[in-house]
Amino acid sequence: MASNHLYLVDGSGYIFRAYHQLPPLTNRYGLNVGAVYGYTAMLWKLADALDKADGPTHLAVVFDKGSHTFRNDLYDKYKAQRPPAPEDLVPQFPLFRDATRAFSLPCIEEAGFEADDIIATYTMKAIAAGWDVTIVSSDKDLMQLIRPGVDMLDTMKNERRGADYVMGKFGVPPEKLGDVLALMGDSVDNVPGVPGIGPKTASKLILEYGDLESVLAAAPAMKPSKMRENLIANTEMARLSRVLVDLHREVPVPHALDELRLDGIPPEPLRAFLEDQGFKTLLSRLAAHAPGKDKADPVAGAAAGSATPAAEVALPDFVPLPPIDRDAYETVTTLERLDAWIAESYASGIIAIDTETDALDSISANLAGICLATAPGRACYIPVGHRSDDGMFAEAPVQIPLADLVARMRPLLADAAVLKIGHNIKYDLNVLKRVGLDVAPIDDTMVMSFDLDAGQSLAGHGMDEVAQAVLDHSCIPFKEVAGTGKKAISFAQVPLDQATRYAGEDADVTWRLWTRFQPRLAREAATRVYELVDRPLIPVVAGMERAGIKVDREHLSRLSGRFAQEIARLEEEIHGEAGQPFTIGSPQQLGAILFDKMGLKGGKKGKSGAYSTDVTVLEKLKADGVKIAGLVLDWRQLAKLKSTYTDALQAQINRDTGRVHTSYSLTGAQTGRLSSTDPNLQNIPIRSEAGRQIRDAFVAEPGNVILAADYSQIELRLAAHMADVPALREAFRRGEDIHAATAQELFGEVNRDTRGRAKTINFAILYGISRWGLASRLEIEPDEAQAMISRYFERFPGISAYINETLEKARATGFTETLFGRKTWFPQIKAGVQHIRQGAERAAINAPIQGSCADIIKRAMVRMTPALEAAGLDRVRMLLQVHDELVFELPEADVEAATPIIRAVMAGAAEPLVSLSVPLGVEIGTGPSWGAAH
DNA sequence: CGACTCACG
DNA sequence: GACGTACGTGAGTCGC
Numbered sequence: 001m002a003s004n005h006l007y008l009v010d011g012s013g014y015i016f017r018a019y020h021q022l023p024p025l026t027n028r029y030g031l032n033v034g035a036v037y038g039y040t041a042m043l044w045k046l047a048d049a050l051d052k053a054d055g056p057t058h059l060a061v062v063f064d065k066g067s068h069t070f071r072n073d074l075y076d077k078y079k080a081q082r083p084p085a086p087e088d089l090v091p092q093f094p095l096f097r098d099a100t101r102a103f104s105l106p107c108i109e110e111a112g113f114e115a116d117d118i119i120a121t122y123t124m125k126a127i128a129a130g131w132d133v134t135i136v137s138s139d140k141d142l143m144q145l146i147r148p149g150v151d152m153l154d155t156m157k158n159e160r161r162g163a164d165y166v167m168g169k170f171g172v173p174p175e176k177l178g179d180v181l182a183l184m185g186d187s188v189d190n191v192p193g194v195p196g197i198g199p200k201t202a203s204k205l206i207l208e209y210g211d212l213e214s215v216l217a218a219a220p221a222m223k224p225s226k227m228r229e230n231l232i233a234n235t236e237m238a239r240l241s242r243v244l245v246d247l248h249r250e251v252p253v254p255h256a257l258d259e260l261r262l263d264g265i266p267p268e269p270l271r272a273f274l275e276d277q278g279f280k281t282l283l284s285r286l287a288a289h290a291p292g293k294d295k296a297d298p299v300a301g302a303a304a305g306s307a308t309p310a311a312e313v314a315l316p317d318f319v320p321l322p323p324i325d326r327d328a329y330e331t332v333t334t335l336e337r338l339d340a341w342i343a344e345s346y347a348s349g350i351i352a353i354d355t356e357t358d359a360l361d362s363i364s365a366n367l368a369g370i371c372l373a374t375a376p377g378r379a380c381y382i383p384v385g386h387r388s389d390d391g392m393f394a395e396a397p398v399q400i401p402l403a404d405l406v407a408r409m410r411p412l413l414a415d416a417a418v419l420k421i422g423h424n425i426k427y428d429l430n431v432l433k434r435v436g437l438d439v440a441p442i443d444d445t446m447v448m449s450f451d452l453d454a455g456q457s458l459a460g461h462g463m464d465e466v467a468q469a470v471l472d473h474s475c476i477p478f479k480e481v482a483g484t485g486k487k488a489i490s491f492a493q494v495p496l497d498q499a500t501r502y503a504g505e506d507a508d509v510t511w512r513l514w515t516r517f518q519p520r521l522a523r524e525a526a527t528r529v530y531e532l533v534d535r536p537l538i539p540v541v542a543g544m545e546r547a548g549i550k551v552d553r554e555h556l557s558r559l560s561g562r563f564a565q566e567i568a569r570l571e572e573e574i575h576g577e578a579g580q581p582f583t584i585g586s587p588q589q590l591g592a593i594l595f596d597k598m599g600l601k602g603g604k605k606g607k608s609g610a611y612s613t614d615v616t617v618l619e620k621l622k623a624d625g626v627k628i629a630g631l632v633l634d635w636r637q638l639a640k641l642k643s644t645y646t647d648a649l650q651a652q653i654n655r656d657t658g659r660v661h662t663s664y665s666l667t668g669a670q671t672g673r674l675s676s677t678d679p680n681l682q683n684i685p686i687r688s689e690a691g692r693q694i695r696d697a698f699v700a701e702p703g704n705v706i707l708a709a710d711y712s713q714i715e716l717r718l719a720a721h722m723a724d725v726p727a728l729r730e731a732f733r734r735g736e737d738i739h740a741a742t743a744q745e746l747f748g749e750v751n752r753d754t755r756g757r758a759k760t761i762n763f764a765i766l767y768g769i770s771r772w773g774l775a776s777r778l779e780i781e782p783d784e785a786q787a788m789i790s791r792y793f794e795r796f797p798g799i800s801a802y803i804n805e806t807l808e809k810a811r812a813t814g815f816t817e818t819l820f821g822r823k824t825w826f827p828q829i830k831a832g833v834q835h836i837r838q839g840a841e842r843a844a845i846n847a848p849i850q851g852s853c854a855d856i857i858k859r860a861m862v863r864m865t866p867a868l869e870a871a872g873l874d875r876v877r878m879l880l881q882v883h884d885e886l887v888f889e890l891p892e893a894d895v896e897a898a899t900p901i902i903r904a905v906m907a908g909a910a911e912p913l914v915s916l917s918v919p920l921g922v923e924i925g926t927g928p929s930w931g932a933a934h
Numbered sequence: 935c936g937a938c939t940c941a942c943g
Numbered sequence: 944g945a946c947g948t949a950c951g952t953g954a955g956t957c958g959c
């Protein structure tokens with residue numbers, strides 16, 4: 001049987017060629033249709049090749065749809081300088097689709113993707129099926145796809161092109177073409193490339209060093225030249241270009257390969273179309289014989305008049321998925337079956353992976369088993385660490401030895417051609433790293449969900465919730481397999497059949513989620529933030545979690561003891577003032593003592609009807625000379641520090657590493673910030689002296705120091721940039737004290753009082769101000785506060801414009817965006833209840849600023865280790881992130897060399913995607929402890 | 935498990 | 944006309 005041969009026609013390429021080659025021609029509606037005629041003639045010519053030996057058995061015509069694709073998200077200047085389509089071509093666009101359908105050929109387009117990506121996707125599918133492919137185009141980007149079984153056809157020059165053609169034209173084989181294109185750039189598409197490097201130099205460099213990354217790595221060692229300088233200065237641009245020229249090979253295409261089968265071209269509806277457009281020459285040719293047939297086809301002819309047009313390509317949002325069947329998953333306990341699954345994984349090229357462990361934190365958990373899914377519905381569970389059911393007497397189940405599993409999985413997990421998808425894969429990365437396995441490349445459906453839907457009705461982005469929302473599927477609750485409360489067992493004790501059902505479902509669901517999220521990223525313009533910010537961050541944060549930070553237990557213990565003494569003393573004094581003992585930590589009891597028993601003024605608050613006893617209330621009482629209020633404040637501070645920090649932190653020190661390993665969530669904060677748990681290392685005290693001492697417990701190993709690098713005033717700087725406030729911008733450029741500058745602008749003089757007020761107002765602006773909020777902070781009347789706000793807006797008109805535009809956009813679209821395109825949704829922005837709506841408005845004003853800040857520090861984190869390593873500083877470890885601060889541990893001897901690099905990476909983190917009109921200031925300090933580094 | 939309080943940016 | 948007000952987090956304690 002002759003093998004199948006798929007022809008993929010670059011319809012957009014055809015259109016432009018047709019336009020430039022044919023004279024104007026008008027149809028009976030007065031519409032210029034010269035290009036349509038040319039296009040139709042070209043299709044005819046192609047169809048005439050149908051019966052040839054190497055002609056198509058299957059064919060599709062592929063178009064670009066819209067001008068915005070995921071590449072614009074990656075680089076906003078992509079194709080930006082391309083002139084708009086000629087005026088007389090635009091009205092012809094719909095007719096090209098009509099013409100294609102007239103030939104009864106499927107025409108395919110997909111929002112968010114270019115025709116090239118769809119062609120690449122079908123090409124890969126056809127190769128996998130063992131088909132031959134011919135790409136009908138002369139586009140150089142598509143030449144990357146050429147390989148045995150895949151060639152290109154230039155119908156204008158009537159020339160078939162294979163690997164030799166690419167070698168001849170670019171000097172490299174097709175698989176290296178992407179690297180060459182990335183270096184040389186493309187002025188038509190505005191792919192930046194590296195200045196001064198054209199096709200010749202690019203191919204020479206790639207031939208010499210092998211690939212782009214190797215060229216970039218070798219650049220510093222090249223002999224001094226303009227080229228070397230350009231390579232070093234444009235490393236990021238080159239990497240970005242590499243991504244831009246790469247073809248997306250996993251577009252969710254609407255038709256299976258088989259649906260593209262070609263069975264001759266029926267005369268209808270082609271005849272009707274030609275007639276309608278008045279293409280008489282072609283009509284007369286049709287009368288002689290239909291294209292693609294030497295003579296008229298009697299069967300096709302018989303169907304004339306009743307032929308249905310080619311499948312209308314209404315693109316389904318969903319590739320249909322088989323139902324979930326938990327009984328279909330396999331338990332793998334032999335090396336033969338393991339090898340079979342590994343082979344299947346390579347063949348698939350995309351696998352979902354999920355590790356099961358005996359604990360919740362990825363740093364101390366032991367591996368119980370690994371689950372792989374190679375396709376929706378196709379999953380296996382490989383137990384390695386399961387114990388007996390009772391954990392003691394019964395025999396442990398037969399399992400593959402861990403060492404064998406690790407050895408066989410290592411090449412697969414590290415293979416660049418196999419994508420590993422996880423839901424919160426950071427966890428799996430850490431668990432697997434601890435048994436010696438590196439995993440790359442990765443995708444994370446939890447992060448994808450977050451980048452698409454942050455702020456939407458979902459409370460979180462955990463697997464169970466996302467599966468419910470996206471797949472309408474209820475996952476087995478973990479409790480159901482592991483039990484709950486005292487009777488809970490670890491996953492390592494779960495019987496294998498149950499474990500397989502549970503783990504298999506997780507990996508299966510992950511694969512399915514990926515099929516839903518992957519196309520949405522491009523369509524919904526989330527590619528930029530996912531690919532350039534969050535996805536590359538995952539392994540970086542995983543590394544920080546594994547690194548942990550050393551904590552001096554004795555120091556904490558001493559503090560605990562000191563706090564305990566002071567707390568006991570205060571307790572006695574408070575009870576004495578109250579005239580009776582009571583639980584000071586109970587707001588209820590404290591309220592009763594203060595306001596009922598002692599009869600102090602301070603009213604009720606809150607819907608619970610309980611007295612409020614928070615700091616603001618107690619501070620007021622204290623100011624009125626109420627002694628007990630001040631004592632309770634002191635007690636509260638110490639009790640908080642002791643229980644939350646000095647006591648709890650000691651318990652968090654890992655016995656193996658002697659360090660504290662937090663867990664960061666990439667999806668916890670709606671604005672895009674990270675959050676930190678178990679323990680939270682983003683709220684370690686610093687503001688009070690007693691609290692500050694706790695930071696001194698975070699120390700460096702002997703011979704090392706802690707280095708803390710802070711962005712100074714980054715949110716205000718971004719506000720000045722985003723709202724375009726010249727006065728603030730200039731003040732930052734001149735390096736002035738920004739709150740003092742604001743005070744000068746608002747009050748005409750700078751002193752302690754006006755600077756303090758200005759600082760409060762500056763923050764109020766970032767948070768979405770209200771006159772009442774500002775009034776209570778400044779302890780003035782709302783009218784006065786309103787006057788100050790008005791003055792602020794008057795002086796900085798960009799701010800009020802920014803607020804209005806942000807709110808209008810949020811109301812119109814439902815979301816706000818950061819400088820890097822991160823979306824946060826605000827479903828409550830149109831709420832009928834005023835205070836709910838206003839709350840959403842304030843959050844919407846803040847989100848772009850807070851979120852842009854988060855994007856910037858994330859980009860700094862992604863680049864930090866490579867930048868340090870490039871300078872030979874591989875002993876510098878990045879340990880913590882606290883929103884605008886990065887904490888490192890490094891040998892004392894490296895401080896001098898590392899400091900300027902850390903500063904440069906942080907200050908330049910927005911570039912080249914975003915150029916800020918305000919400089920980013922970075923303050924760096926070092927010392928034996930975190931406290932001393934500030 | 936929710937309310938309250940408070941630690942951080 | 945009253946309400947209750949700054950944005951984003953996580954954790955410990957109390958008390959139902």
